[in-house]
Amino acid sequence: xxxxxxxxxxxxxxxxxxxxxxxxxxxxxxxxxxxxxxxxxxxxxxxxxxxxxxxxxxxxxxxxxxxxxxxxxxxxxxxxxxxxxxxxxxxxxxxxxxxxxxxxxxxxxxxxxxxxxxxxxxxxxxxxxxxxxxxxxxxxxxxxxxxxxxxxxxxxxxxxxxxxxxxxxxxxxxxxxxxxxxxxxxxxxxxxxxxxxxxxxxxxxxxxxxxxxxxxxxxxxxxxxxxxxxxxxxxxxxxxxxxxxxxxxxxxxxxxxxxxxxxxxxxxxxxxxxxxxxxxxxxxxxxxxxxxxxxxxxxxxxxxxxxxxxxxxxxxxxxxxxxxx
Amino acid sequence: xxxxxxxxxxxxxxxxxxxxxxxxxxxxxxxxxxxxxxxxxxxxxxxxxxxxxxxxxxxxxxxxxxxxxxxxxxxxxxxxxxxxxxxxxxxxxxxxxxxxxxxxxxxxxxxxxxxxxxxxxxxxxxxxxxxxxxxxxxxxxxxxxxxxxxxxxxxxxxxxxxxxxxxxxxxxxxxxxxxxxxxxxxxxxxxxxxxxxxxxxxxxxxxxxxxxxxxxxxxxxxxxxxxxxxxxxxxxxxxxxxxxxxxxxxxxxxxxxxxxxxxxxxxxxxxxxxxxxxxxxxxxxxxxxxxxxxxxxxxxxxxxxxxxxxxxxxxxxxxxxxxxxxxxxxxxxxxxxxxxxxxxxxxxxxxxxxxxxxxxxxxx
Numbered sequence: 088x089x090x091x092x093x094x095x096x097x098x099x100x101x102x103x104x105x106x107x108x109x110x111x112x113x114x115x116x117x118x119x120x121x122x123x124x125x126x127x128x129x130x131x132x133x134x135x136x137x138x139x140x141x142x143x144x145x146x147x148x149x150x151x152x153x154x155x156x157x158x159x160x161x162x163x164x165x166x167x168x169x170x171x172x173x174x175x176x177x178x179x180x181x182x183x184x185x186x187x188x189x190x191x192x193x194x195x196x197x198x199x200x201x202x203x204x205x206x207x208x209x210x211x212x213x214x215x216x217x218x219x220x221x222x223x224x225x226x227x228x229x230x231x232x233x234x235x236x237x238x239x240x241x242x243x244x245x246x247x248x249x250x251x252x253x254x255x256x257x258x259x260x261x262x263x264x265x266x267x268x269x270x271x272x273x274x275x276x277x278x279x280x281x282x283x284x285x286x287x288x289x290x291x292x293x294x295x296x297x298x299x300x301x302x303x304x305x306x307x308x309x310x311x312x313x314x315x316x317x318x319x320x321x322x323x324x325x326x327x328x329x330x331x332x333x334x335x336x337x338x339x340x341x342x343x344x345x346x347x348x349x350x351x352x353x354x355x356x357x358x359x360x361x362x363x364x365x366x367x368x369x370x371x372x373x374x375x376x377x378x379x380x381x382x383x384x385x386x387x388x389x390x391x392x393x394x395x396x397x398x399x400x401x402x403x404x405x406x407x408x409x410x411x412x
Numbered sequence: 413x414x415x416x417x418x419x420x421x422x423x424x425x426x427x428x429x430x431x432x433x434x435x436x437x438x439x440x441x442x443x444x445x446x447x448x449x450x451x452x453x454x455x456x457x458x459x460x461x462x463x464x465x466x467x468x469x470x471x472x473x474x475x476x477x478x479x480x481x482x483x484x485x486x487x488x489x490x491x492x493x494x495x496x497x498x499x500x501x502x503x504x505x506x507x508x509x510x511x512x513x514x515x516x517x518x519x520x521x522x523x524x525x526x527x528x529x530x531x532x533x534x535x536x537x538x539x540x541x542x543x544x545x546x547x548x549x550x551x552x553x554x555x556x557x558x559x560x561x562x563x564x565x566x567x568x569x570x571x572x573x574x575x576x577x578x579x580x581x582x583x584x585x586x587x588x589x590x591x592x593x594x595x596x597x598x599x600x601x602x603x604x605x606x607x608x609x610x611x612x613x614x615x616x617x618x619x620x621x622x623x624x625x626x627x628x629x630x631x632x633x634x635x636x637x638x639x640x641x642x643x644x645x646x647x648x649x650x651x652x653x654x655x656x657x658x659x660x661x662x663x664x665x666x667x668x669x670x671x672x673x674x675x676x677x678x679x680x681x682x683x684x685x686x687x688x689x690x691x692x693x694x695x696x697x698x699x700x701x702x703x704x705x706x707x708x709x710x711x712x713x714x715x716x717x718x719x720x721x722x723x724x725x726x727x728x729x730x731x732x733x734x735x736x737x738x739x740x741x742x743x744x745x746x747x748x749x750x751x752x753x754x755x756x757x758x759x760x761x762x763x764x765x766x767x768x769x770x771x772x773x774x775x776x
Contacts, residue, residue: 238427239427239430239431239434242427242431242752242755242756243431243434243435243752244714244748244751244752244755246717247717247732247736247744247747247748248435248438248748250733250736251438251439251442251736251744252438252442254736254737255442255443255444258443258444259443339576343578346578346580347578347580347718350580350718351717351718351721351733352737353736363580366580366581366584369584370584370722374587374588374592374599375592377584377587377588377592378585378588378589378592378593381581381584381585381588382585385577385578385580385581385584385585386581388578388581389576389577389578389581392575392576392578393572393573393576396572396575396576397572400572
C-alpha cells in the first residue's frame with residue numbers, strides 16, 4: 088500500500104527474514120497435518136497408489152504398449168497374458184471384442200475418468216463454497232432462498248435426472264458443435280457440478296455460522312474490513328479443513344457417478360474409453376468372456392476409489408484430530 | 413408437537429409441488445416426444461399431421477399457465493388463456509390418473525405399469541436390506557466392543573472395500589463367477605424360461621390361500637424356489653453393498669454410546685457386562701440407525717437402477733432406465749414424483765421416529 092507503513096526496504100526484509108523467522112516460527116498447521124498424515128499407513132498407501140494411477144494415465148502416450156484404438160479383429164477376446172504377434176508386446180490383460188489391448192485402453196481411460204473427477208471436484212467445491220459462504224454470512228432472505236434451493240436439489244432424484252439430462256443434452260446439435268469432440272465429457276462435468284454442490288455449501292454455511300460470531304471476525308468488521316474480505320480471507324480459510332476432506336471423498340464419489348453413467352450408456356461415449364464404458368462393453372460381450380472383460384476396468388475403479396477413501400480418512404484425522412471416529 | 417407436525421406437512425406439500433413442477437418442466441423441455449419413432453418410420457408424414465397428433469395429447473399447450481394460440485398446419489386460431497400442461501397433469505394426478513405410457517407400453521396407464529413392477533422391487537430391496545441389517549448390526553456391535561482387535565480391523569477394511577466397489581462391478585463379477593463359471597445361479601431374469609409363473613405370482617397364490625393364479629396350482633413352492641435362485645445374485649450384490657454401510661454405522665454409533673457416562677454408571681452399579689451392553693448400550697446405539705433406516709425407505713420402492721439392469725430384474729429401477737432410454741416421459745415423471753414423495757415423507761417419518769424413541773428431542 089504506502090511506504091509509510093513499511094519502513095524497511097525489501098532488501099532488509101530479505102536479509103533478516105530467513106534467519107529470524109525460521110528460528111522463531113513455530114510449526115505451521117499444515118506441516119503438523121502432514122506429519123499426522125504420514126503416520127496414517129492406509130492414507131499413505133492411498134496417496135501412493137493414486138500417484139501411481141495418475142502417473143500411469145499421464146504417461147499413457149509413452150508407456151501404453153498399443154494405441155487405445157488399434158483394432159486387430161483376428162485377436163478379439165484374447166485371454167489374460169496372451170502373447171502379441173511377432174515382435175509385438177504381449178496383451179497382459181487380454182483384448183476386447185475388436186482385439187484392442189485392454190491394458191492400453193485402461194491407461195487412456197484413466198485420463199478421462201480422472202480428468203472428469205478432478206474438474207468436477209474443483210468446480211463443485213468452488214460453487215459450493217461460494218454458495219455456502221454467501222448464505223452463511225449474508226443470512227436473512229438470501230440464506231433462506233439459497234438453502235431452500237439446496238433442499239430442493241437434494242430431494243430431486245439425482246441419478247435419473249443425470250441420465251435424462253445427459254442423454255438429451257447430447258442430442259442437442261448446437262451444444263455438441265459448440266463443445267467440440269469432447270462434448271459428452273464436458274456435459275457430464277457440468278451436470279455433476281449442478282447436482283453436486285449442495286453438500287459442500289451446507290458444510291461451509293454451517294462452519295461460517297459458527298465462526299461468524301467469534302471475536303476475530305468482529306475485529307475485522309470493526310477495523311473496516313469489507314464483507315468480501317471477511318468471507319474470503321477469514322471465514323473460508325478457517326473452514327478449509329472439512330472442505331478438503333469433503334473434496335477428497337467427493338472425488339471418489341464422482342469417479343463412481345461418472346462410471347455409473349458411462350456403464351449405463353449415458354455417459355462418455357466410445358471411442359473415448361473410460362473405465363465405465365469399458366465395463367458397459369464388457370457387459371455386452373458373450374458370457375464366457377465376461378470375467379476377463381469386466382475384471383480390470385472395474386478393478387481400476389475400485390482401486391482408485393479405495394485409495395481416495397483411505398486418503399480422505401487419513402486427512403480427516405490429520406486436519407482435525409477432534410473429529411475422531 | 414401437533415403444531416410441528418402440521419407445519420412439516422405444509423412444508424412437505426409445498427416442497428413436493430415445486431419438485432414435481434421442476435421435474436415436469438425438465439422432462440418437457442428436453443427434446444424428444446411420443447411420435448419420434450412414428451415419424452422416423454413414416455418419412456412422408458407432414459408437419460400438420462404431427463401437430464394434430466401432438467394436439468391430441470395436449471402437447472401443443474403451454475407448459476405453465478399462459479396464452480395458448482392453437483395452430484394446426486397453416487390455420488391460426490384465436491389465442492386464449494390455458495391452465496398449462498403441468499397444472500392439468502397435477503389435476504389429473506390428484507384424481508388418480510397418472511397419464512398413459514408413450515412408448516415402452518403404448519397407451520397403458522402409468523399407475524398400472526408401476527403397480528406391475530412394484531412388488532419385484534420391494535421383494536429384492538426388502539430381502540437385501542433385512543439380510544444386510546441382520547448380519548451387519550451384530551458385526552458392528554462386536555467390532556465396537558472389541559475396538560482395535562483383529563476382527564475390528566477386518567470389519568473396517570470390509571466397510572472400506574464395500575463402499576469402494578460399485579455395484580456395477582460387483583454385479584458383473586458375481587455373474588461371471590457364480591453363474592457363468594460355477595453355474596450355481598441363473599445369470600438373469602426372474603424365472604426359468606418356459607415356467608408357468610414367477611415368484612411374485614406364486615407368493616400371491618400362497619398368501620391368498622390358493623384363491624389367485626389357479627394356473628400355478630401344485631407348483632407354488634417350486635416356483636418360489638426357482639425365484640429365490642434368480643434373486644440370489646442381485647440380492648447378494650446389494651447385501652454386500654449395504655453390509656459395508658450398516659456395519660460402519662452401527663460401529664460408529666456403538667462407539668459413541670460406549671463412551672457415555674451412563675455406561676460407566678451401569679457398570680458401577682454392578683450390572684453384568686452383557687446386560688450393560690445389550691440393555692444400556694445397544695438400545696441407545698440403535699437410535700441413530702432408525703433415522704438412517706427411514707432414509708432408506710425410498711430406495712425400498714424406487715429400486716436399484718444398476719443392479720436391476722444388470723440382472724434384468726423386472727423392477728422399478730429397470731423400468732425407469734427403459735423409459736428414460738425410450739423417451740417415455742409420463743412413466744418417468746410418475747416414477748420420479750412417487751420417489752420424491754417417498755423421500756420427503758420418509759425424512760419426515762425419520763424425524764418423528766427419532767423424537768419418539770429419544771425423549772430428549774423436543775420439536776416445537
